[in-house]
Amino acid sequence: MQVGFTGGWLDRVDHLRGNAEAVAALLGDWRAKLLKLDGGDPALDADGKLAWVSIADAAPDGEAILLGLDGGGKPCFAECRPGDVGGPARSLALFRMLEMLPAGEAAIFGAARSLTGWHARHRFCANCGGPTAIYRAGWARKCPACAAEHFPRVDPVVIMLAEFEGRALLGRGAPWPKGRYSALAGFVEPGESMEEAVAREVFEEAGVRVSNVHYVASQPWPFPGQLMIGAFATAESDVLTIDTNEIEDAIWVTKDEVRAALAGQDAPFLPPPHYAIAHSLLEAWVRNG
């Protein structure tokens, strides 16, 4: 199943990250490349792929994050600069780029965006309040005062289609583009399984009890750093009790309506973009019958 933000082809060379000498050698490699990011957004080259510059263009006071080695063995870096804030803001230009970017390119951008944003928002030690320093080639930070190690966050989120008698439940967030509906979603909390989180979230947001939760696929989502876990579930009723603090509206849609929406035809809702796993879930749902 094809999902967005997957298929990055860099070798992440985890075994080298903790080796300061090896990382210094990669940084000193004249072939080393730096991903071009502008306020967290990628730049595209003439072929519509991610643009890279030489590591020589890195800021002298920036922190270099080793994304990995490309197929030719060239070291690939991203950098976090002192003024970066790592906010979750997304521009219209970014949305347009994501519409065009191949999934594998988006995966590499996604890793870079998640990591640079995490560094920008985690310059201090949550354990003691002191300033932290980059560690393990950008895959951690370490506190020189209390020795605590901190690792980039990946927050698991469940995203699901609950089905009741041939119709699937979609919801919309208040700030979304007009007409857009998508799969319900929510963060997995401490002390619950993926399956329990699916049931809790659908009940919290729409007042619907579900069972029979089935995993479908997963996707990294770099705004700022989620692991989206996509699932199907069976609803016990189609009576909605919407929590308007969580979603603005929810609707039940048929497979024909979803097919029309995905095909860009006249439909009761605008579907999520192709690079969102909700799109992949809808495609998988209409394919099954």
Next chain:
Amino acid sequence: MQVGFTGGWLDRVDHLRGNAEAVAALLGDWRAKLLKLDGGDPALDADGKLAWVSIADAAPDGEAILLGLDGGGKPCFAECRPGDVGGPARSLALFRMLEMLPAGEAAIFGAARSLTGWHARHRFCANCGGPTAIYRAGWARKCPACAAEHFPRVDPVVIMLAEFEGRALLGRGAPWPKGRYSALAGFVEPGESMEEAVAREVFEEAGVRVSNVHYVASQPWPFPGQLMIGAFATAESDVLTIDTNEIEDAIWVTKDEVRAALAGQDAPFLPPPHYAIAHSLLEAWVRNG
């Protein structure tokens, strides 16, 4: 499929957490209960279930975390005390208790342990270094200086059985009890799907390429706060190249050997405890044929 640390029956009442008045009323409820924890370990009552005390026994300078409401509507809390360090240390006594604790009780303990430990290790703002305060009834912390909100971490981890011609790959960590082998596992990183993390980890730890990754089940793991995502995969070879920085050893085991190990009979390895999802994965694997 029965997995450990699932089936907690508290209503998490997410909709009340942000309502300071409602939370104060729950704290003032004379029926309110406080989970008895001793250095992060649970206490058991005469029935072998989690022991609770009255909220009146809470420390005056502790932070109260709303776990949820029990079936009778009684508010249930855990507390984080100023001196708590929230370390990952696990005692032998804890292991023995987990052997006996029903999964639903372990789920409630797990949520409490993850949350109290997270609070203890996150008293300062990672964004600006200032002290943070408990927020949303213990399901967040907030920085009064920079207004950043911080949420409890749940780190997704993949844990998997790679199969090659009827045998499954197990590994062991150096500090484990003698003879213990379990499923390989590793943290999902920014910019990769669950399926990609499975393939990367098996290759990093054992040098084996896998494909055909299938989700099996998930489990929260409260040491300190993982979401374990269990999967099967197909190995392309049984030639091992072990990274001894990650695992001490790896072996291929047959279904008969796994059946013997799970039954406590003579076998080439000691299996993981029943409350670990690796145990559930092994059970599922031998059931399939």
